[in-house]
Amino acid sequence: MVSKRKTIKQDDLWNQKWQAYKDFMVKNKRRPSKHRAEDLVLFDWFKHSKKLLKRGQMKADRIGKFKQLLSEADNLPRKNNYRYSDVGMYVKPNRIHLYDYQEEMLSRVETEFHRHRSLMVQMPTGTGKTYLLVAVVSDFIRNTGGHVWIVTHRRELVQQVKSTIRKFKDLVDDATDIEKHATVYSIQWLTRHYGEVEKKPGLIIIDEAHHAVAKTYSSVINAFPQSKILGLTATPCRLTAQPFTDLFEELLQSWTIGEFIAKKYLSLYDYMSVRPSSADIRIINGLNRRGVDGDFSVREMAEKLDIRPSLQRLCDTVLRYAKNKKGIVYAINIQHAEHIAEFYRENGIKAEAVSNKTPTRKRNDILKRFKETPTDGSRPLRDDDIQVIVNVQLFDEGWDVPDAEFIQLARPTLSLSKYLQMVGRGLRVYGGKKFCIILDNVGSYRLFGLPSDERDWERMFEGKLAGKGMVDENSLSDQFDNHDYVEEVSDDSDTDMMMLLDHSGLSGDLNENFGYKIVKGRKGLYGIVDKDGNEIIPCEHGKITLRPNAIAQLFDKDGSETDDSWIDLISGVRFRFEPSVTRKDSLELTTRDKFKFYPRVKSKWMNSEAYTLREILNCGVDDGLRFRNFYIQPSEPRKLYKYVERIDNKTLYVDEDENYFVRTDYEQPLKKTTLEEWKEDKQSRKDELSTTGLDDGGEWYWNWASDYRKNGGKTVKIGFLEFTEKEGGYQYNYDTSQISFRRDEFIVPHLIRRQIRMREDICFLGDNYIVTKSRPHVLFHIYQRYIDGRRFDVEFYAYPSMRYYCRRLYYDGNNPPIVGNSEIRDASDVDRERSDKRWKKLREEMQ
Structure with a gap:
């Protein structure tokens, strides 16, 4: 007391x-x-x-x-004469303001400089690193009277940074002080002349610090051991996984991109990409040369992608998905940019190409005309208007174009930093812009995920993880050889993009991921509620740690850690160690080991056994995900359906409320049905069939009930195949004369019409056979199918080699099927297993 x-x-x-x-x-x-x-x-x-x-x-x-x-x-006067307002930011009337997260970062920088000499600050593109830079500079000048050096990694950025400081000079009390005490240099000039500069720095700020290489920058930094060092970047990562710890002692991270979007500081987006089996992706998968920086070779990219069919697909994409909108296109090199702009103009899109070689006056004029071009129909377009800027290494760093309504990626990259810098230019909030459209014509999402995905910046900063996109070794690009792929030059402009994530779905995801909060119960224990106040975790825990993306760590009443203390608040799945959140197309998943992936769905059926594998995800989920005994359709990424049974090409599913749904082939979405309707359909199919016996695999062959031994029959064509029709049944006209010996597996049984599932490029004959349009004389026998419904292990007989092959066939329901080039197992092994099965059956009959 x-x-x-x-x-x-x-x-x-x-x-x-x-x-x-x-x-x-x-x-x-x-x-x-x-x-x-x-x-x-x-x-x-x-x-x-x-x-x-x-x-x-x-x-x-x-x-x-x-x-x-x-x-x-x-x-x-406090912090540049700001006044603390009731909305949590420092405001200078009629001038610029610092948002709460900028003020928080400014405070963290000031605090950490008491403990460390050098800091790196990470803030996503579009969140105002420049505002923070000016605030740090003005505070330093006011409080110490010292001099500040601002260092850029390219000479052409010096004038740009100077103009930016001049634009924000009214942030400080004395408008002349900031220009008097802060000087901008390029690192190229500074490394040769730092000893000649009269005003020595008390603070050195490195802009776009992910370019800072120790060998180049350390000579300058070491020459002024009393100076504080501050690096600013959106992406503290390197292709080579080289650490930044040799230049900076500590990394200060801001919010994730997802949290900035959730709090409306960055824009929502639609993300659309070409399909994995498209022509351009197959070309990109064949790029095997690398530049000195470890990225794709610019020369090889230009040779293979700066061609008319590719240009036409780029143009077609803009016309179909971003017509009459303003946007930025990222090209491979200057010539590629000029070709794109010319092609767009020929097709009615007002476009101009710019690069760092474009004269400053012309570049500024193009930017001015772009900003003045309306998209709301307020006036007709004029001859000098610009709807699209095609650029090369210009708008990826340092240039502000907040009114861009779409971003088009026309150049592939292996650099996570380049990818986020490019897409980040479209995420700036501006005026009436509700969302940005990202048109990924090079499939970058396969390497990096989506812009709002969570990144492990700390590990990249320490050099434990490379900022490099890598196609997984089990992905399609490695299963199917693309290195010799050469596209036929044609005028085919069909560019079918798939929607990976729309802005409404993103908004819903982010509201869930960042809508949780910790509450304290009457007994002094803690729980978690969602944004509507609904209890997610009861108040039974002595301590709770809430992470971004709806991940939490729960402790016992005494505060001790349990074996499975980590939990995904959306799916309810528990983990022993902290999981990470990743995304595949429209689906969010959590994983701890990068091997097992748990879909983030709300369902009583979700548990530690309800996971899918990387190999299945790599095959794509644009028509939904089949895993274990479940199905998730793309239009409902948070809902789980349970598999009931399948008949021919129809599959029955049930949801948690015991509503039944049917899916025919690959169609979407699921169609509602009743159990009674399903049973009636099932019985009607059985009435048309009769069983003739079991095959060696223990499955029934279904044959037409009429007598097939009758003479006659007529030849009919269904799709790209011919059949002999008898009494309403069909016999596939497959020529077995060239097969060196008879194999029962290659004798196709008689079929009814429903069992012939003909599509544009492929035909399924019953459940055991496939014929493709590209190889109509080859019969593929399915000896193993995968639960995702896309991959099939098949065997087939090839002439004139006169031997059997075992390969993997991939078909996603939309694009032409692909047959792998490498043997997945020896055909003799399949024969041996089949022979063993026959002998086992024979022995059982003899006993």
């Missing part, structure tokens, strides 16, 4: 600090600063008192006095 004397003493101390703070402001016409040692006592007292007031823990008799002090302090 606190004594009365002690309470009086504490009150006296508080009142003394209050009076000292008041006297300090009257005398110095400013607040105490954390940068001055003599001010720290009063600064810390004021900061602590504000926290008590905010939490409602300040004594009642002190509240009035402290609020009076707050009011007086608010009228004094």
